Amino acid sequence: MATVELQLSPQPHHVRTARLVGVAAARRAGLPDELVDELRWALGEACSRAVALHAAHAPDVPVRVLVREDSTGLTVEVIDQGPQGPPSGDGDLEALFEGDEVDPRVSLAVLGGLVDDIDITATAGGTTVRLRWPLPPRSV
Amino acid sequence: MATVELQLSPQPHHVRTARLVGVAAARRAGLPDELVDELRWALGEACSRAVALHAAHAPDVPVRVLVREDSTGLTVEVIDQGPQGPPSGDGDLEALFEGDEVDPRVSLAVLGGLVDDIDITATAGGTTVRLRWPLPPRSV
């Protein structure tokens, strides 16, 4: 089972490193190009959210990103230690754009719209966003 | 302080992920191109060695790679949990190429030749290879 774990101090540029690693893993795992792009987009969104939360609330704690490839597919987890906001809900999203800061719920809404197989769970001290993609059967 | 930690299951392709992350971090940190290439080369060698050791001796334990940027420079650490061989020594290196497997000491010799600022230390249950590069002063 091939796994990569990234622990990133909460700086904006690390979001790009995470995308880079996710894209490399997805390509190698044989995910079709369109889904590689979906993964890049969703992983980027999830990390943006986590890095912003840590930068504000837990600057010394790294954001964890897990990429795991097994026979059932490719799993990406973004694990933060930020405050657990209320669930995304589909109320008045426009109201969530207050000031220049974006409410983290916008992020969760975007993620839910981008990826079919997504789980957002409250975990010890924060939130875990789990994204999954099935992999095409391989000849290896 | 910007840090990235990678934990890689010991599969050969992860060595490329480590190079990718190292190169991205080095470029972003402003390391001159020539040294970025040196870092790519040395990080690749150190990870090759660690991944091969883990694959043989600790297949369930991840190899750890740390990239840390601070005011004094860029530090890369590759931390393995493999058996601690005798130090590289400069004896009969040719004899170290037995069978198709390469003695890990060849790797340490290569590293020592590639990088000026290198520390190889026995750590809990394995070896840590620490590589350092000074960073040019920045205007940030």
Next chain:
Amino acid sequence: MDLSLEDRTEGDRTVVVVGGEIDVYTAPKLREKLIDLVSAGNYHLVVDMEAVEFLDSTGLGVLVGGLKRVRAHEGSLRLVCTQERILKIFRITGLTKVFPIHASVDEAVAASD
């Protein structure tokens, strides 16, 4: 891969051509650009997103922030976008109701407020 920003004037509109990735790392540059334009008296903006390769919620926040700024001057902020993935994000977040979205710069420039 990085963010590129260019702007030009077309009649009373200012067209901002954005390329590359708008993420938590690059969004501050876009925010600054929009603030600069508004401070310089450009209240009718057209943001061309056709060359955008990534957009996260930080980027959405910056666009909403830009909209608020031009509105404070009775201005407008129109988007040019035909990329399905980006349109989807605007839809998911309800922002299609907030931004006029056009299929071309010409269309956006011709639109009356």
Next chain:
Amino acid sequence: MDLSLEDRTEGDRTVVVVGGEIDVYTAPKLREKLIDLVSAGNYHLVVDMEAVEFLDSTGLGVLVGGLKRVRAHEGSLRLVCTQERILKIFRITGLTKVFPIHASVDEAVAASD
């Protein structure tokens, strides 16, 4: 970025042109190529490393392994390499004494054993 391998015959020599990265991931392909060539009776190899962008100790091990195989048939394995970084690695590991290293394929092909 990946490994590329091509081979051709020049007189009684077989030239293997290697490009890209020889690392713990790709080295098995190079090993297989060398084994195949020797199994097919090619005992005089010239390995052109000019397009190699990365070489780690796993790759060195594969080259040494190839050398042992051709030697078992009284053959030869010559390298073509002018890249300073790679030459340095051969020097550090003492392998400059083991492999004849040439500045061009022509020179390597013309060399007598």
